[in-house]
Every structure is written in structure tokens, then in C-alpha cells.
Amino acid sequence: MTRKYELVYVVSPEASDDQVTDLHNQIDAIVQRFSGTSIEKTDNWGRRRLAYEIGRHKEGTYVLEVINGTGELMKEIDRRIKVTDLIIRHLVVRVDETQAVIERTKAARSATSQRRRVARGLPAERQPGEGQRGDADDDRDDRFDMGNERGMDR
């Protein structure tokens, strides 16, 4: 039975790009060793400032791997990462269940809205240019200007 996991690790800023790819290949090799497991997605976030110092590092290269695997596989990866000095921080999270829940709530919400719209005699889908404010989905920016307290309770 495979489950979906997310692995994020922070590579020391001293590491070169080659070393970062090498780490990815090492993890890939472990994943290949197990049967029926795969890396679904790899995402290099690049170099970011750390919110606090880890060791004496102030920066780090973040890499996200979405892995379809088993508990044993993640245990092995976790063990290997722990002995790798180049990786200064890592986090493994199981995501398949939460993603299923999110999907379900989304589906339920759109079903409700479609049912209500049809009941009001409107087409099931939202038409462009409809509603008071544009759909907030795309322009999230307005929600982050909360340096002042008032922004909080909109």
C-alpha cells in the first residue's frame, strides 16, 4: 500500500548546485530500491533566508520532494538524511489523507453552490464579471498587508 508523503529538506548554503542534485539522486536511489514507489514531483525552491539561525547558517536551499511510498521507505530516507551533514533540517509529512479531505470539501462546496444557483434559476457555473468582488482566488496579495491591526478583521 503506497501513501503520499512530502519531504522538504534544507541544504546547507555551502553546498554547490551539483551537491544539491547529488542529494536528490541519492534519495531517488533509495526510492528506486523499494518496489512500487516513485518520486512524483521535485521542486527546488532555491536559496532562501532562514527565519532563524540553524547552526550558524542564515540561509539554506530548500528542496521539496513528493514521494509515493511506504512507511518503511520514509523511515529509511529519514535515517539517511539524519546522517547527512549537508542537510541541516528536514520534514516528512504524510499528505494523501489531508489532500483527500481538501478535495472532498472543495467538491462539496461547489456542489452546494451549483445546486443553489440552479435553484435560483441561474446557470450552474459562475459567469465572468459576476459578483461584487472578483474571485479572490487569484489576487491573494490584498490579504497580506496586515502590519497594522485593522487589516486583521476584515
Place this chain on the structure above:
Amino acid sequence: MNGRKSFGAKKGGRGGTTQGKDGQRRPMFRRRKVCKFCSDKIDDINYKDAKLLLPFVPERAKILPRRISGTCALHQRKLRVALMRARQLALIPYTAE
């Protein structure tokens, strides 16, 4: 209001009334707080989305309480988990110096 902490003037304050100039008591205006995640329909409170989480960690980097932010119980629980994961990855701070 005298003697009490003067939080009353702020949004998050508890004071129900305030003393007018002429000594009359009138209800204080306070906008109703709504859960940001409910109103914006954000289902996924993700630990990777530091931009989303940052407003909930004020200066001292403590988690903003529900009482102030107006987040509903369900979303505050999810938010807390996300914040704690993000902290581990040094995306948001544990504390400010």
C-alpha cells in the same frame, strides 16, 4: 474605563461601552470579526505557504490567538499545525530576539 487596561479603544478590546464627553454611555463600534479562511474559502492551510501564515505570527512570533484574529476553531487548529511545521523548516520564526 478608568483603572482598566486601556485596550478598549482597540479592535480586540473587550470593553463594551465607552464614556462619552458628556458622561453618557454609548456602545462602542466594533467590526465583526470573521474567519479569514472561511471567508476566503481557503481549504488548504499549507505549511509551505509562508506568505499565508505570516500574518498570524506578530512581532514576537507567537501564534495570534483566535480572540484577536477571529479565526474559527477548526481553522485555528489547522493553522496551528501548519505554523508549527513551518517553524521547524525555518520558514517562520519560533521567537523574535
